[in-house]
Amino acid sequence: MPSSPSKREELGLSREGRKSESAPVAGDGPVVRAFGILERLACSHEAMRLSAIARDVGLQRSTVHRMLGLLTGLGYVEQVAETGYYRATLKLWELGQGLIVEHPVKRVAAAFLLDLHRTTQETAALSILDGEEVLFLDKIIAPRPAPFLTRVGSRVPAILTAGGKAMLSLSPDARSIAKRLVATTGRDQGLTLKGVLQELEDVRRQGYAVASYAPGVVAVAAPVMGRDGQGAAAISVSAPVQRLNAKKQAKIVECVLTTSAQIAERVGRL
Amino acid sequence: MPSSPSKREELGLSREGRKSESAPVAGDGPVVRAFGILERLACSHEAMRLSAIARDVGLQRSTVHRMLGLLTGLGYVEQVAETGYYRATLKLWELGQGLIVEHPVKRVAAAFLLDLHRTTQETAALSILDGEEVLFLDKIIAPRPAPFLTRVGSRVPAILTAGGKAMLSLSPDARSIAKRLVATTGRDQGLTLKGVLQELEDVRRQGYAVASYAPGVVAVAAPVMGRDGQGAAAISVSAPVQRLNAKKQAKIVECVLTTSAQIAERVGRL
DNA sequence: CCATATGTTCCGCTGAGCGGAACGCTGTCG
DNA sequence: CGACAGCGTTCCGCTCAGCGGAACATATGG
Numbered sequence: 001m002p003s004s005p006s007k008r009e010e011l012g013l014s015r016e017g018r019k020s021e022s023a024p025v026a027g028d029g030p031v032v033r034a035f036g037i038l039e040r041l042a043c044s045h046e047a048m049r050l051s052a053i054a055r056d057v058g059l060q061r062s063t064v065h066r067m068l069g070l071l072t073g074l075g076y077v078e079q080v081a082e083t084g085y086y087r088a089t090l091k092l093w094e095l096g097q098g099l100i101v102e103h104p105v106k107r108v109a110a111a112f113l114l115d116l117h118r119t120t121q122e123t124a125a126l127s128i129l130d131g132e133e134v135l136f137l138d139k140i141i142a143p144r145p146a147p148f149l150t151r152v153g154s155r156v157p158a159i160l161t162a163g164g165k166a167m168l169s170l171s172p173d174a175r176s177i178a179k180r181l182v183a184t185t186g187r188d189q190g191l192t193l194k195g196v197l198q199e200l201e202d203v204r205r206q207g208y209a210v211a212s213y214a215p216g217v218v219a220v221a222a223p224v225m226g227r228d229g230q231g232a233a234a235i236s237v238s239a240p241v242q243r244l245n246a247k248k249q250a251k252i253v254e255c256v257l258t259t260s261a262q263i264a265e266r267v268g269r270l
Numbered sequence: 271m272p273s274s275p276s277k278r279e280e281l282g283l284s285r286e287g288r289k290s291e292s293a294p295v296a297g298d299g300p301v302v303r304a305f306g307i308l309e310r311l312a313c314s315h316e317a318m319r320l321s322a323i324a325r326d327v328g329l330q331r332s333t334v335h336r337m338l339g340l341l342t343g344l345g346y347v348e349q350v351a352e353t354g355y356y357r358a359t360l361k362l363w364e365l366g367q368g369l370i371v372e373h374p375v376k377r378v379a380a381a382f383l384l385d386l387h388r389t390t391q392e393t394a395a396l397s398i399l400d401g402e403e404v405l406f407l408d409k410i411i412a413p414r415p416a417p418f419l420t421r422v423g424s425r426v427p428a429i430l431t432a433g434g435k436a437m438l439s440l441s442p443d444a445r446s447i448a449k450r451l452v453a454t455t456g457r458d459q460g461l462t463l464k465g466v467l468q469e470l471e472d473v474r475r476q477g478y479a480v481a482s483y484a485p486g487v488v489a490v491a492a493p494v495m496g497r498d499g500q501g502a503a504a505i506s507v508s509a510p511v512q513r514l515n516a517k518k519q520a521k522i523v524e525c526v527l528t529t530s531a532q533i534a535e536r537v538g539r540l
Numbered sequence: 541c542c543a544t545a546t547g548t549t550c551c552g553c554t555g556a557g558c559g560g561a562a563c564g565c566t567g568t569c570g
Numbered sequence: 571c572g573a574c575a576g577c578g579t580t581c582c583g584c585t586c587a588g589c590g591g592a593a594c595a596t597a598t599g600g
Binding site: 029030031032034035039042043045067070071073074076088090092093094095096097098099100101102103130135151152153154155 | 299300301302304305309312313315337340341343344346358360362363364365366367368369370371372373400405421422423424425
């Protein structure tokens with residue numbers, strides 16, 4: 001019954017383009033353009049001048065001006081009073097917050113994540129697999145935090161993180177995803193398809209994954225099994241190598257495994 | 271010299287309309303309609319059928335169909351495979367998360383909020399004043415949480431919360447805001463303009479506010495002074511009345527006051 | 541002072557979006 | 571079983587929202 005043409009391409013939030021354009025949306029319809037402008041603004045972190053936006057999205061200044069008027073009317077954008085620069089408001093955040101609050105996995109996992117943090121005294125995180133990337137849903141950072149590269153709401157290529165490997169190890173299309181990932185992001189990491197698949201197999205067998213995405217911090221992750229046997233999500237504990245020894249790592253592995261099982265059980269019977 | 275016509279009306283996220291329509295956006299341009307549909311979907315919490323959306327938003331089914339196609343292509347919406355229902359994706363959340371992470375006040379306040387929670391052992395929250403409403407930016411909930419009505423990302427009429435009063439007490443247009451609020455939401459609360467203004471005056475003098483928005487839980491809040499002397503934000507501590515006595519409340523007041531001063535100092539010299 | 545870049549307004553043109561109508565499908569009721 | 575109702579989807583002619591070039595006003599600054 002369903003169906004829909006629309007090619008549903010990559011999300012591609014282009015994390016903070018600094019001066020890179022988020023996408024030349026010229027040639028599309030008004031709706032696409034409006035979102036292009038809003039996204040550019042949302043990624044910017046600072047108020048932008050009209051012409052900067054126009055340049056980035058590749059549209060006429062007059063067009064951008066009108067669009068910004070619409071977006072302002074809708075409450076997604078505001079002008080800084082003195083400078084006249086444009087800036088995204090928090091309305092987007094409000095909307096998004098309403099979404100995440102209702103997310104079933106994140107909902108039940110929250111409490112367990114807190115427990116996990118308390119017993120290990122390290123950073124605990126929850127992530128899901130979306131396409132070839134891992135999306136961080138929640139994170140409880142340790143008092144003395146390690147220099148993490150990820151934050152809640154950010155994306156990372158799946159094979160690079162422990163959580164990503166954990167979920168990939170249960171995915172039926174792991175092979176094709178791994179292939180593409182090795183070809184693209186794995187290029188400079190020196191990853192081989194064979195090696196990756198072997199590792200995923202190991203992960204699947206032992207039930208947890210280990211990885212070091214940010215330099216100097218290692219993460220241990222276990223998949224949260226959905227009722228379909230695939231990995232619905234992954235929980236992980238990350239700690240700087242200095243604070244880690246064989247014994248502590250073993251303990252963390254154990255905690256992560258039991259916690260993931262508990263979450264899976266609660267998610268299973270929703 | 272900025273400028274811009276656009277009336278910038280209420281945000282009005284219409285928290286979970288259940289079956290109320292988020293807005294009859296018919297008669298507007300494509301951009302406004304697209305956002306209307308997306309908002310409706312984002313507030314829904316469950317996947318919706320095409321015709322339900324069309325009814326709520328007051329548009330032709332064919333129109334909604336095309337719009338949903340666009341939104342799907344952009345990655346903001348997806349179809350549930352089996353049922354064909356439509357649902358908002360987490361892209362909105364990702365975008366919003368990028369915004370909030372960079373929010374200056376929330377950034378510096380986060381650590382202090384955690385301290386505040388640790389020393390008081392109760393729920394600590396950070397809110398800002400937007401128009402006549404208070405918007406909750408952050409919250410650290412106590413282990414045994416009280417039955418809160420608010421969540422991060424939600425809005426509440428300003429006079430009803432401790433944080434709102436704290437910020438209002440420093441606002442130059444407190445009078446006009448209070449007037450409108452008393453007329454609307456204060457109607458059933460039995461608030462009088464005179465009483466509210468008197469209370470705000472008291473709050474301004476003593477530097478903190480007390481309120482009980484959710485039944486059975488009282489909150490103590492202090493404004494975080496911006497460099498312009500107005501309240502840039504407010505921090506608050508909430509606790510169920512059972513856990514509260516005069517001595518503990520006094521301690522909380524003290525903690526909240528010192529914390530707000532510390533944050534203000536750090537925010538001031540950014 | 542002119543030169544440059546910006547934000548803003550104006551206006552004729554055009555195609556993206558519009559919505560009525562029709563089609564295929566799936567249930568449901570008589 | 572056929573009639574019916576509601577749904578998602580597709581088609582198509584119409585039209586107005588959006589388009590962008592051009593002109594204008596207003597800073598910056600050399």
